[in-house]
Every structure is written in C-alpha cells, then in structure tokens.
Amino acid sequence: MSFIVDHYNYWIVVLLMMMGFYVVIAANNLVKKIVGLNIFQTSVFMMYISIGKVNGGSAPIAAEGITTYSNPLPHVLILTAIVVGVATTAVGLALVVRIKRAYGTVEENEFEDKEDLI
C-alpha cells in the first residue's frame, strides 16, 4: 500500500500516459486525437518534474539558511519539451483545419470511406 501512496505522482504519470495513448488510438475525431496526444505528452512533463524533487529540498532559489535545493535542471528541460508540445499541437490543429476544408469532415471513418488510403 505504501508503495502506491509514496509514489503517487508516478502512478498519476502512468495513468495519464495510458489514458492519452488510448485516446490517440481509439478516438475517431482528429481534434480528440490531438487532445489525447496532449494528455500523453503532459504525463511525461509530470514525470520530469517528479525527477527534480529532492527529499527535504526547497525551491531552487538561493537564500540564507537553506542548504538543500530541489534539482532545477529537469524543470528547465521540460520547459523546452512543453514548447515542443505546444508547437506540435499548433501544427496538428492547423492540419485539422485544412483537412476540414478539403474533406468537409474531421471524423476519421467518414473520410476514409471517400478514398483508398494506402
């Protein structure tokens, strides 16, 4: 039991990851697929943020009387990954807009009927 409670943040990571992954695979609507992809990426952000935690560590800002700091590097790394995620979402949504214009639908099963996708 304590194994689950002590590592609750990692359990949330795994849960979110699987939820996002499932949505990407199962969703029929392209916008929902993007949402799933976002949830999937967010879970990884949380994993990185969890890595930075140091037991008893304070926020990584130099101050008097504090000797232990949390590791700021994973947070900085994930800032970059968040930017990448935002850019991916933007490109994905832009593609969805153009697909809607070209096919008149964003439901995968509807436009798959109209053509022979390889």
Next chain:
Amino acid sequence: MFAQHLPVLPIILPLMAAPLCILLGRSHLAWLLATLVSALSFVISVDVLLTTLEQGVLSYAIGGWQPPWGIEIRIDTASAMILSAVTGISTLVLVYAKESIAKEVDPSQHTLFYTAHLLCLTGLSGILSTGDAFNLFVFLEISSLATYTLVSLGSDKRCLTAAFRYLVMGTIGATFILIGVGMLYMKTGTLNMIDLADRIAEFNGNRTLKTGLAFILVGVSIKLALFPLHMWLPPAYTHAPSAVSAFLASTATKVAVYVMVRFIFTIYGAEFVFHTMSMDILLLALAIVAIFKCSFMATVQSNVKTVLAYSSVAQIGYMILGISLVSSVGLMAGLLHIFNHALMKGALFMAVGAVLLRTGSVDIKAFQGLGKQMPLTMAAFTIAGLSIIGVPLTAGFVSKWYLVTAALEQQQWVIAMLVLLGSLLAIIYIGRILEAAYFKEPSELTAGKDIKEAPMLMLVPMWVLVIANIYFGIDTSLTLSAADTAAQLLTQSMTEIEAAQ
C-alpha cells in the same frame, strides 16, 4: 579563430537563413538563399569530415560552457559522414526543387517551402552533431515538425491526412524517446552522451536503464520506420511534393537510423543492448521481415512513388540488419548503406518528380513509352534502380557486398541468402517500371501528348547523384575508410568484450 567554430555552422547557418526566406518574400530569392546556405553547409561538412578522418573527434562547447555541463557539439567520423550526405542531398534537392515545386506547390507557399526545408536541415544537422541526449530530442522535433509541414504542402489533398498520421506517429515516437532520456537522467544525473556511457557502465543491468532503453528503441523505431512501425511512411512519401519525398527518403529516416546507432553503441554500449538485453535477435527478425514484406508490397503497387516508399522501408531493413549482426563489418555495412541509399533513393525520387512534371501522373501507366520521350530521366532512373538492386559497379553493390560479407563472417548462411533473395524482389519492382518505360507503348494517360525531356535544373542534380552512384561503386576508398573508421570507433567497447570471451 574562425576555423574553431566550423562544427556548429551546419546547424546555425540554415537556422538563421530560414526566417530570412520568409522575409525575402520572393520565391526565387528564397530559393537562391536556401541553396547557397545549404551548399555552404555541405562544404563545411566535407571539411569537418576530412578533419575527423585526420584528427579524430571534434568537440565544440556551445556558448563556451564546457561539457558535461554545457551542450556539447561532438562530431566523429560517423556523424560527419552522414552530415556530408545530408547537406549534399539537401543542396541538390534545393537546386532541383525550383522547377519541381513550381508545379506541385501553391505559389504563395514557395517561400514557406524553403523555410521548412531549411528548418528540417537544421534539425537533421543538429541531431548528427550534438553530443547531448536531450538536445538530440529537441533537434529531432525541430526536423520532424518541419517535415510534417513539408509533407502537407503536396497538391493532392490526401497529403493532409498523410501528414496528420505522420504527426501523430512521429509525436508518439518522440515522446517515447523523451521518456527514455528522462529515465537515463533519473538514474545517471547526466545528459552528455560520453558521460552517460561512463555512468551506465557502472549501473549495468539496472531496471530503470532497461526500461529507458525499451522506450528509446521503440521511439526511434517509429522515427526510422522500422517494420511494423512504418505505416506512416508510404502515404507520407507518396503524397508529399516530389522534392520533399526525394529529401526525406534519402535523409530523414537515415538520420533516425544514426540515432539508433548512437544510442546502442555510444550511450548504452553494444554489450548491454545485445548481450544483456538480446536486442540483436529482435532487430534481426524485424529487419528481415521488413526486407521481404515491404519489397513484396513494392512489387504490387501501381503508384511509382509508393513503390519507392515501400522500397525505402525495405532498405531500412538492410541497415538495421547490418546493425543487428553485432560486428564491426556489419555496422560498417549499415553505415555505408545509409550513405549509398541516400544517393540512390534521391536520384530515383528526382526522376519520378521529373516524370510527374511532364506527364502529370506517377502511375506506372504514365511511365509507358517514356524511355523514348524522356531518355535522360529514364536513364537516370535505370542506373539508380540498378544501384537499389545491387548490381556491380554501383554504390548499392558495395554496401550489399559488405552486408553479405558480415553475415558470412559469422557463418550466417541463411541471412546472406536472404539478403540476396531480397535483391531479387528489388529486380521485380524496379524491373516492372523499366519494362513499362522501355518496352511498352504509351498508355491512354500520355498517348498523343508531346512529352519533353525534364528541364536542365532538374536533370543536373539528378545526374550528379547518378554519377555519384557509379563513382562510389567503383572508387570506394573515401566511403569505405570513413565507414570503417566510424564503425571501429563505435564498436571499440565491443571488441574488448569479444577479446574477453
């Protein structure tokens, strides 16, 4: 003073030029700038390659922050060799693109095409140069995002769904790599590749590292379109503009193969991956299935771009096969094939783009009778096709020769036979197209039309690649010594194990 900054320039130059292409506003100015910048990067890469052959590894600390704290640019012979191929192909494709995209891409998006192309080149050069695992992920995403945009520029609306699928698959792959890198950092506390290699050796067999390896291998396999994770590739290469297909087929997936080599041999070490985790059996099986399944798929397609796309997945199988043989000759054959395949697939896609420009179709029926109407284009297609098959005196023969040698070296007769059988399938799918071009009368698609030879600007880059195919098939000293040096460096740790056994 200037020379010390050379290693970082193939990344910086295209990055700086990309926004300038939009600011220039005019298609031909953007074309000129992009081509010049790409050519300059090529010259620098070749210089870097020659330097690495003489002096060994080049290291450059970005912003003066010394590794392992700062991000290190670290170029060894393997990276420099592929970097030269990538920047060279990029230059030729840009020369070719001017006429090609004039027909296939909307005029308002021409400057955007050059911007996206340069950003993609930035990402690819970055992946090849960086010595930092997280930085590699960032560059991978820069190139991938540019790639999704490039694919979606096609004239057929199916390019949009293809780009969307590619985006979903590619992002999942990249996120897997991100998870894997996170696990590496979690255990070792470093991101510098050399530092990682040292510390992973200390934690041999740790479960976090094993899980990290699994995530990274699956992620990279999606990016390099290893069977069965290749489903995004055929639609993307079929519906992208021809110049984009030529560039991506010969560079993007090959750079992903390099990423796999880097993670397996430099970071984790061949012993951990192949000995502790037995990944060689898995990779070997997938590679062989890729060669046969996708070569077979290539023989039944009617769209010639799809044929070439499936052939690409099969050729990636050969590269992975070389890696999974776990020997320095096998790895050398794999690296050699990355380089040679770039030459042949680039030329093939360029020839198909020229046919699309003149006939308006890439169906195999449009190729009927083209042997007489577009003799130079079809001659280029023929020679590059022979190279894919692996006919002697072409570059394709050299890499397959070493692949077979590597298999025979380990008494793997079956694998050597399978490599040769795979070439038979290549004869069928290339042969079908050649048969249509040379022995059939024009079909209803082209009958009665006056079909001219492709324009000069398309023929020249195509023939440069074809001549390179023949040149590197006859004079193998440069490619062989580069691939050999690279493979020796990468397998250093492995030879020690073999010696110990």
